[in-house]
Amino acid sequence: MRSIFIKEINSFFSSIVGYVALLVFLIACGLFLWIIPDYSVLTYGYASLERFFEIAPWLLLLLVPAVTMRSFADEFRTGTIEWLSTKPVTDIEIIVGKYLATLALIVFALVPTFVYVFTISNLSLPEVGLDTGALIGSYIGLFFLAATFAAVGVFCSSLTANQVVGFLIALLASYLLYTGFEQLSKLPKFSEGIDYYLSMMGMEFHYNSISRGLIDSRDVVYFLSVIVLFISLTRFSLNSRR
Numbered sequence: 001m002r003s004i005f006i007k008e009i010n011s012f013f014s015s016i017v018g019y020v021a022l023l024v025f026l027i028a029c030g031l032f033l034w035i036i037p038d039y040s041v042l043t044y045g046y047a048s049l050e051r052f053f054e055i056a057p058w059l060l061l062l063l064v065p066a067v068t069m070r071s072f073a074d075e076f077r078t079g080t081i082e083w084l085s086t087k088p089v090t091d092i093e094i095i096v097g098k099y100l101a102t103l104a105l106i107v108f109a110l111v112p113t114f115v116y117v118f119t120i121s122n123l124s125l126p127e128v129g130l131d132t133g134a135l136i137g138s139y140i141g142l143f144f145l146a147a148t149f150a151a152v153g154v155f156c157s158s159l160t161a162n163q164v165v166g167f168l169i170a171l172l173a174s175y176l177l178y179t180g181f182e183q184l185s186k187l188p189k190f191s192e193g194i195d196y197y198l199s200m201m202g203m204e205f206h207y208n209s210i211s212r213g214l215i216d217s218r219d220v221v222y223f224l225s226v227i228v229l230f231i232s233l234t235r236f237s238l239n240s241r242r
Helices: 002-013 016-035 050-068 073-078 080-085 091-123 132-157 163-185 194-200 203-211 217-241
Strands: none
Touching: 002 016, 002 091, 016 050, 016 091, 050 091, 050 132, 050 163, 050 203, 073 080, 073 163, 091 132, 091 217, 132 163, 132 203, 132 217, 163 194, 163 203, 194 203, 203 217
């Protein structure tokens, strides 16, 4: 599994696409946080990162499928998946190795955003400061959200040998899982009690819950369950292709 992990990291950074994806994510974060009026903290009136954590899931919705689209699609296209099958590694080790490499790259993309925390804390009044609990909770929620998007993306990549198709399927699936249930719960026909339970089936509900600064075990179990589900589906997908 370690060799798969290293291979994926090296493969990502050996391509210009990897650098472009990370650069676009970081530039977009900076633009939304400091330049675009509707989201800029400078026009918000409060020294807070709330605006960043509102837009970050949507940026990850684009970044993660771009990172995962080649996970298995490229292996199918080049035929190296057969070569991997002859190595002393199991399917689950291959999947987890690729998944962890994707997760490491996403964390690598999130780390530079810590600069925003330092900057905003310096802009706030000394006696007020930042809401540390909500800040930590938001980053934890963002990590779980990215980890779930990564599991979805790896699974979608195992469905096709075309990277673009893998990207589009992962984008659609992640969008539906993130906000699809939330939008569905707002329909008038579901406004008599079932709307709450529909909302709970989506990732947006649990992300917002963690972002309040209170880590509820139900939210953690939800994200871990979805991750395990899609890793299992990826294994089933690989077996069915053979």
